Structure formats: structure tokens, C-alpha cells
Amino acid sequence: MSEQEKVVDSSDEAARRLAAVLPDEAIDNLLADAESSGTPVDGVHGLLNRLTSRVLERALETEMTDHLGYEPGDPAGRGSGNSRNGRSAKTVATTAGPVNVTVPRDRNSTFAPQIVPKHSRRVGAIEDIILSLYARGLSTREIEAHLKEIYDINTSPALISKITDVVVDEITLWQNRPVDEVYPIVYVDAIRIRVRDRGSVTLKSAHLVVGVDVDGLKDVLGIWIAAEEGAKFWAHVLTQLRNRGLRDVLILCCDGLTGLPDAARSVFDKVTVQTCVVHVIRNTMRFISYGDRKKVATAMRHIYTAPGVAAAEIALKEFEQNFGQQYPGAIEVWKNAWNEFIPFLDYPAELRRIVYTTNLIESINYQLRKITKTRGHFPDDDAAMKLLFLGIRNISRKRGGASGTGTHGWKKALNFLVVEFPGRLT
Missing domain, CATH: 3.30.420 (Nucleotidyltransferase; domain 5)
Incomplete structure (x- = not known):
């Protein structure tokens, strides 16, 4: 089995586990609440966007706990030399549109989140989407227009060009690999x-x-x-x-x-x-x-x-x-x-x-x-x-x-x- 097939199987398994965690009743309640409040399912201000924000924030909290070694409020953290120090807000681009998240901070400023890296304004498959569109012949301006139209993400030709530059080192390795x-x-x-x-x-x-x-x-x-x-x-x-x-x-x-x-x-x-x-x-x-x-x-x-x-x-x-x-x-x-x-x-x-x-x-x-x-x-x-x-x-x-x-x-x-x-x- 190829690495790509393994990734697909892993993603399918994660989706099955998520479906088991979220029973139909819970999903129906979410949809009903969204309908009663006039919240659309998708879009920039939709239900999926808000769920994405909540999932990202929960993942960040989990990363912080792993970094510090103790849960919030746990007495084990006393005297550890580091502790939680509030949160900072940022907006990141995702396939669900721009998402507002609060990122936890630690007092020693040593926390380096992986799910939403420091200084990053893009999460998930956005960079993969840009590379895929570029590989299919779209110009940087066409990709900029596509991301704005479909995902309401503001980019620029210069930023898109910079993202595609990540393959430069890969090209060098590819052109010099053993045969x-x-x-x-x-x-x-x-x-x-x-x-x-x-x-x-x-x-x-x-x-x-x-x-x-x-x-x-x-x-x-x-x-x-x-x-x-x-x-x-x-x-x-x-x-x-x-x-x-x-x-x-x-x-x-x-x-x-x-x-x-x-x-x-x-x-x-x-x-x-x-x-x-x-x-x-x-x-x-x-x-x-x-x-x-x-x-x-x-x-x-x-x-x-x-x-x-x-x-x-x-x-x-x-x-x-x-x-x-x-x-x-x-x-x-x-x-x-x-x-x-x-x-x-x-x-x-x-x-x-x-x-x-x-x-x-x-x-x-x-x-x-x-x-x-x-x-x-x-x-x-x-x-x-x-x-x-x-x-x-x-x-x-x-x-x-x-x-x-x-x-x-x-x-x-x-x-x-x-x-x-x-x-x-x-």
C-alpha cells in the first residue's frame, strides 16, 4: 500500500470515529439551532465555520496541555516554572473560510503550536489547494480570485508565488537524486x-x-x-x-x-x-x-x-x-x-x-x-x-x-x- 493510500485510509478511519462521537441526535440539534438562529450551514459565518473554530481552539488547548505537562487548574503545575498566560486572537484562512481563533499563551513564551503555527495565517489544505491550482496552470492572479470567490480568503499574487516557492528545495533534491x-x-x-x-x-x-x-x-x-x-x-x-x-x-x-x-x-x-x-x-x-x-x-x-x-x-x-x-x-x-x-x-x-x-x-x-x-x-x-x-x-x-x-x-x-x-x- 502506498503512502497516499495509507493517508486516505487514516482519514477515513478518523471520519468514522468522528461520526461515532457525534450521534445523529447531536447533529440534528446543531442544525436545528442554526436554523432557528438564521445561521447558514456553510459560508464565512456559517455553522461549519464556527465548528472549525471550536475544533481548532480545542486542539490548541490540547497542545498547550501536552507542552506544559498538566491540565488547567491541576495542582501539579505549581512550581513547574511555566504556566498558562491568557490567549491571543487571530484569524486564519481555512477551507471553511476565514476562522477566528484564540491561541493560548504560556508565561515563558516557549509554546509553539503545530495546528496553528506561530505567524501562520493559513491552516489545513489551503497551501495544498494553492499548489494544486498552480500545477494545473492557473496563474497567481487566477488563484487569488478563486480563493476569494470560493473561500473568501484574501491573498495576493506575491503571497501565492511565495507559497509555491516551497517546492524549490524539492526540485533541487529531485534533479539530483540517485538513479x-x-x-x-x-x-x-x-x-x-x-x-x-x-x-x-x-x-x-x-x-x-x-x-x-x-x-x-x-x-x-x-x-x-x-x-x-x-x-x-x-x-x-x-x-x-x-x-x-x-x-x-x-x-x-x-x-x-x-x-x-x-x-x-x-x-x-x-x-x-x-x-x-x-x-x-x-x-x-x-x-x-x-x-x-x-x-x-x-x-x-x-x-x-x-x-x-x-x-x-x-x-x-x-x-x-x-x-x-x-x-x-x-x-x-x-x-x-x-x-x-x-x-x-x-x-x-x-x-x-x-x-x-x-x-x-x-x-x-x-x-x-x-x-x-x-x-x-x-x-x-x-x-x-x-x-x-x-x-x-x-x-x-x-x-x-x-x-x-x-x-x-x-x-x-x-x-x-x-x-x-x-x-x-x-
């Missing part, structure tokens, strides 16, 4: 974002690296933002992964990223660089008129479904004879990608289906694009990284946790990999 020694397959792809840099808005790429481990589980190994890419940039990225424990990659699947194949071979000398076949098809289709797309797609299929390199070369020659004069740009796409495409032809069908495309990353990138496209641009790389990280974390939770999901047909593919790459999968 596995070997990944049979690593996918690399990128999304384009706009970032303000040196006074002007620049188009940059956020490169996503996803590894498939020996159990077939997918894991985002990191995100790297850069305005330009090349062998030096990719050598830096791959060296970081090596320093984090990665020693071998069997197949690196990517979309013709400049300098990546050479950098990959320099860092992992035995790696096989495989271009994404779907990207080659898409890049080819950019040169094809709408009326010819169907027959061009049929002709290309003979290339990437060929049983071997020789058959694929024949299919490419036929493709060039039929369309080369009309669409020379399409032929050029295949020729430029050929060296990184042909390893694909040596794989059995089970493995071809897995390395055929970087759609694994593209499905993640699609969701990241949804949350980044609402921003005109980011003020800096750190702001972009913060949103992308929260988006990845949100996606990972939906997909079953930090380890991600499995890979369909992995066992058959793994058996081929063990034979094709002897001694490299341990």
Missing part, C-alpha cells in the same frame, strides 16, 4: 516555452528525459531548460545523469536533437541511438500536400515495417522514385534520419512497438503544454521549472506514483534485450 545504474530504454523529447531572459522574451526548450527501468517502469529522470542545444549541452545533461549513478543505456530514443547522438556515444560508449519513427513520419508530412498524404503514408509504411535494412533501402528507393521529384524535402528527411533509424529494423515486433515512438514522453508533454500555454511567458527559468515540476508531480500521482506506470509487452521485449545486449542487464 538506477542501467536503463534499457531512455526517451528524450522537448516542449517549447517562452522565458524572459536579459530583458527580452526568448523561446527556449524544456527537455524531458524519461527512463524505462529493468522492470518496465517509467520514471522522469529530470528536466533541463536551454535556449540552444548542441553536443556540449547534451554532454552536460548526460554527465549529470552519470554522476547520479547511471552507468549504461541500451537504447536512447529521441527526435534528431542536435548534438545528442554524438554526446550520448561519448558518455555511454555502447549506447544505441534510435530516432523516433513517428517524428520522421511527421516531419515528412510537413512537405506533403493534403491530397497526397494518404498514398505517401502508405509508401512510408513499407519503409518502417520492412523486415530488415536491405528491404527498407529498397522501399526508400521506391519512395524516392515515386515522390522525390515532387517532394524532395520529404526524401531529405528520411536520408538525414537514416543512420539513427536503421537500428529499429533489427528489433523484433515486441521491441519495435516500444521504441517506435517517444509518444510516452509526448503524452506527458501534452499535459505540460496545457498548463504552460496559459502563460504568455515566464519571468525566468526557475519559474518555468517550478511549474513543470509541479505538473510532473501531479501527472506522476495520477499515473500511480513516482515510479510511473508499466510498459505494455515489457517481458517479451526484456527477453530480447537480454539476448541482444548480453551482460549489460543485471
Whole structure:
């Protein structure tokens, strides 16, 4: 059972115990009193708000008793060196709206409450709500308006930005965490974002690296933002992964990223660089008129479904004879990608289906694009990284946790990999 499931079960158990403590008769009396006094059930001045205030105050009193070691009025407190010293009032933001509470104080000022921490103006899930809304692409001003409308909580874009900054340390740990020694397959792809840099808005790429481990589980190994890419940039990225424990990659699947194949071979000398076949098809289709797309797609299929390199070369020659004069740009796409495409032809069908495309990353990138496209641009790389990280974390939770999901047909593919790459999968 995951930690998240344990928390849910614990919450359900607490709710059941609370229901047992509060019988239907007591709840009916509360509702009747609220109705007779004209008090609404929810809202800023509603019954739930007042109950929240009372529960918080009771929890604070319990914390004070635990801190001092004796109950109010207990003779055991005499001569203890510390005692209760009145209360101070404060208003805190909760999901029930602003709640007024009185916080007990001790004479030595050593009491540090946990349920309503000192100087805190937010309690419970408010910060989690802000992080969740931010991870879904809402801007700080949109979150400010949402909290005011739904919870009657006054915030500011600066405060919301400060709250989301709590993940900065988490990002650093995530980007530097240890990784596995070997990944049979690593996918690399990128999304384009706009970032303000040196006074002007620049188009940059956020490169996503996803590894498939020996159990077939997918894991985002990191995100790297850069305005330009090349062998030096990719050598830096791959060296970081090596320093984090990665020693071998069997197949690196990517979309013709400049300098990546050479950098990959320099860092992992035995790696096989495989271009994404779907990207080659898409890049080819950019040169094809709408009326010819169907027959061009049929002709290309003979290339990437060929049983071997020789058959694929024949299919490419036929493709060039039929369309080369009309669409020379399409032929050029295949020729430029050929060296990184042909390893694909040596794989059995089970493995071809897995390395055929970087759609694994593209499905993640699609969701990241949804949350980044609402921003005109980011003020800096750190702001972009913060949103992308929260988006990845949100996606990972939906997909079953930090380890991600499995890979369909992995066992058959793994058996081929063990034979094709002897001694490299341990």
C-alpha cells in the first residue's frame, strides 16, 4: 500500500470515529439551532465555520496541555516554572473560510503550536489547494480570485508565488537524486516555452528525459531548460545523469536533437541511438500536400515495417522514385534520419512497438503544454521549472506514483534485450 493510500485510509478511519462521537441526535440539534438562529450551514459565518473554530481552539488547548505537562487548574503545575498566560486572537484562512481563533499563551513564551503555527495565517489544505491550482496552470492572479470567490480568503499574487516557492528545495533534491545504474530504454523529447531572459522574451526548450527501468517502469529522470542545444549541452545533461549513478543505456530514443547522438556515444560508449519513427513520419508530412498524404503514408509504411535494412533501402528507393521529384524535402528527411533509424529494423515486433515512438514522453508533454500555454511567458527559468515540476508531480500521482506506470509487452521485449545486449542487464 502506498503512502497516499495509507493517508486516505487514516482519514477515513478518523471520519468514522468522528461520526461515532457525534450521534445523529447531536447533529440534528446543531442544525436545528442554526436554523432557528438564521445561521447558514456553510459560508464565512456559517455553522461549519464556527465548528472549525471550536475544533481548532480545542486542539490548541490540547497542545498547550501536552507542552506544559498538566491540565488547567491541576495542582501539579505549581512550581513547574511555566504556566498558562491568557490567549491571543487571530484569524486564519481555512477551507471553511476565514476562522477566528484564540491561541493560548504560556508565561515563558516557549509554546509553539503545530495546528496553528506561530505567524501562520493559513491552516489545513489551503497551501495544498494553492499548489494544486498552480500545477494545473492557473496563474497567481487566477488563484487569488478563486480563493476569494470560493473561500473568501484574501491573498495576493506575491503571497501565492511565495507559497509555491516551497517546492524549490524539492526540485533541487529531485534533479539530483540517485538513479538506477542501467536503463534499457531512455526517451528524450522537448516542449517549447517562452522565458524572459536579459530583458527580452526568448523561446527556449524544456527537455524531458524519461527512463524505462529493468522492470518496465517509467520514471522522469529530470528536466533541463536551454535556449540552444548542441553536443556540449547534451554532454552536460548526460554527465549529470552519470554522476547520479547511471552507468549504461541500451537504447536512447529521441527526435534528431542536435548534438545528442554524438554526446550520448561519448558518455555511454555502447549506447544505441534510435530516432523516433513517428517524428520522421511527421516531419515528412510537413512537405506533403493534403491530397497526397494518404498514398505517401502508405509508401512510408513499407519503409518502417520492412523486415530488415536491405528491404527498407529498397522501399526508400521506391519512395524516392515515386515522390522525390515532387517532394524532395520529404526524401531529405528520411536520408538525414537514416543512420539513427536503421537500428529499429533489427528489433523484433515486441521491441519495435516500444521504441517506435517517444509518444510516452509526448503524452506527458501534452499535459505540460496545457498548463504552460496559459502563460504568455515566464519571468525566468526557475519559474518555468517550478511549474513543470509541479505538473510532473501531479501527472506522476495520477499515473500511480513516482515510479510511473508499466510498459505494455515489457517481458517479451526484456527477453530480447537480454539476448541482444548480453551482460549489460543485471
